[in-house]
Amino acid sequence: MRHLAVVLSGTCLLIQAACGPAGNAGTGGAYRGSLLIEPIPKADFTLTDTDGKSFQFRDATAGYVTLVFFGYTYCPDVCPIHMANIGAVLKDFPYELRQQFKVVFVTTDPQRDTPERLREWLDNFDRSFIGLRGARDEVNDIQQALGLPASIIEETDDGEYLVGHSARVLAFTKDDLAHIAYPFGTRQTDWAHDLPKLAQETWSGR
Amino acid sequence: MNGMTRHPAPWLLGGLTALGLLTAACQPRERTVDLEVSQVYAAEPALPERTAMYFTVTNNGTSDDELLAVSTPVAGIAEIHRTVQDGELMKMVRTDRLSVPAGGRLQLLPGGVHIMLLELRRPLEPGDRFDATLHFAGAGDVPVRGQVLSYAELEETLTVARPGG
Numbered sequence: 448m449r450h451l452a453v454v455l456s457g458t459c460l461l462i463q464a465a466c467g468p469a470g471n472a473g474t475g476g477a478y479r480g481s482l483l484i485e486p487i488p489k490a491d492f493t494l495t496d497t498d499g500k501s502f503q504f505r506d507a508t509a510g511y512v513t514l515v516f517f518g519y520t521y522c523p524d525v526c527p528i529h530m531a532n533i534g535a536v537l538k539d540f541p542y543e544l545r546q547q548f549k550v551v552f553v554t555t556d557p558q559r560d561t562p563e564r565l566r567e568w569l570d571n572f573d574r575s576f577i578g579l580r581g582a583r584d585e586v587n588d589i590q591q592a593l594g595l596p597a598s599i600i601e602e603t604d605d606g607e608y609l610v611g612h613s614a615r616v617l618a619f620t621k622d623d624l625a626h627i628a629y630p631f632g633t634r635q636t637d638w639a640h641d642l643p644k645l646a647q648e649t650w651s652g653r
Numbered sequence: 654m655n656g657m658t659r660h661p662a663p664w665l666l667g668g669l670t671a672l673g674l675l676t677a678a679c680q681p682r683e684r685t686v687d688l689e690v691s692q693v694y695a696a697e698p699a700l701p702e703r704t705a706m707y708f709t710v711t712n713n714g715t716s717d718d719e720l721l722a723v724s725t726p727v728a729g730i731a732e733i734h735r736t737v738q739d740g741e742l743m744k745m746v747r748t749d750r751l752s753v754p755a756g757g758r759l760q761l762l763p764g765g766v767h768i769m770l771l772e773l774r775r776p777l778e779p780g781d782r783f784d785a786t787l788h789f790a791g792a793g794d795v796p797v798r799g800q801v802l803s804y805a806e807l808e809e810t811l812t813v814a815r816p817g818g
Contacts, residue, residue, distance in 0.1 A: 520700055521703070522745070523696070523698075523699075523703050523705040523767070523769055523770075524734070524736055524745065524763055524764065524767045524769075525736060525743055525763070525764060527699045527804045528763045528764070528804055528807065528808055530804075531803065531804030531805040531808065532804075532805065532808050534805065535805035535808075564700065567700060568699050568700050571697075571699045571804070572699075572804070595741065596740065596741040596742055598742070599744075601744065603747065604747075609745050611739060611742040611743065611744035612742060612743065613741050613743070614743040615741075631743060631764050632764055634808060635808055635809065
């Protein structure tokens with residue numbers, strides 16, 4: 448068994464050397480996303496999905512490359528662009544590759560983002576995107592458990608409000624750890640480059 | 654006293670005229686505002702009541718100008734919003750005026766500045782054209798015509814701004 452492990456690690460190292468940019472030992476050289484200093488484990492939480500069913504995050508996403516984003520549907524600029532980009536890239540993947548991913552969108556605005564609204568909004572980008580809702584305090588606790596800041600409500604003059612939130616997408620690989628985060632500005636070409644690699648990533652030899 | 658008008662000496666008249674002409678020739682040309690609007694897009698709304706609009710304004714003139722407002726028949730309300738990074742949080746801040754400096758460019762891009770269109774009056778499908786008017790302090794009302802793109806197409810068409818550099 449020990450010999451097998453050695454052979455496997457050796458192979459992984461070789462693959463990384465072949466695929467990464469030449470001579471790059473720096474921050475996530477093989478990836479366009481930002482390598483996190485400390486990988487983040489999947490927080491243990493349960494929220495409600497757009498069908499009204501309980502969604503136990505760790506169990507439901509175990510073994511999948513899981514992309515997690517916190518946003519809200521009343522945001523016409525950042526949130527839809529992130530989701531649209533991911534949806535557009537995943538759509539082009541062959542079936543076997545596509546099946547290895549789950550995309551989870553958690554609303555930071557449960558007051559206005561009803562399950563129906565959330566589902567309708569997500570369906571614009573991909574009908575399989577998972578939408579989760581929970582009380583604001585609960586969602587803020589989850590964000591903090593994942594190393595993200597709590598979102599904040601800012602009222603506007605006309606009685607409406609905007610929500611300030613982190614715009615990073617956390618990417619959990621199959622080891623159930625998030626090693627990489629994708630900021631707003633990540634382009635479709637970046638996702639197309641990174642996502643297939645993430646599906647095969649074992650992080651050994653780093 | 655004796656009714657005779659004293660005329661300035663001819664050489665003085667000539668000199669003053671020459672000076673006048675010279676001054677007129679050296680006056681700076683009247684300041685101009687010369688705006689060109691391009692890349693006018695609206696995103697296909699993810700939900701029926703709101704979406705974002707983007708465009709680029711190039712000021713080829715010698716005078717600074719400012720965008721004060723936008724109006725369009727397809728939306729009841731159009732607000733200028735700037736996306737700002739506050740530490741880890743991204744927020745939208747409503748803005749009253751956007752400067753378009755002389756010889757410069759104002760670019761509305763995802764993640765930067767956008768026009769939030771609210772109370773949409775009709776469905777907007779990718780490929781649809783729509784009218785809008787940009788209201789400038791100097792140039793006044795500038796009519797434009799834009800195109801609706803899906804969010805995925807928008808990203809391919811426009812450079813996405815990275816807030817905070």
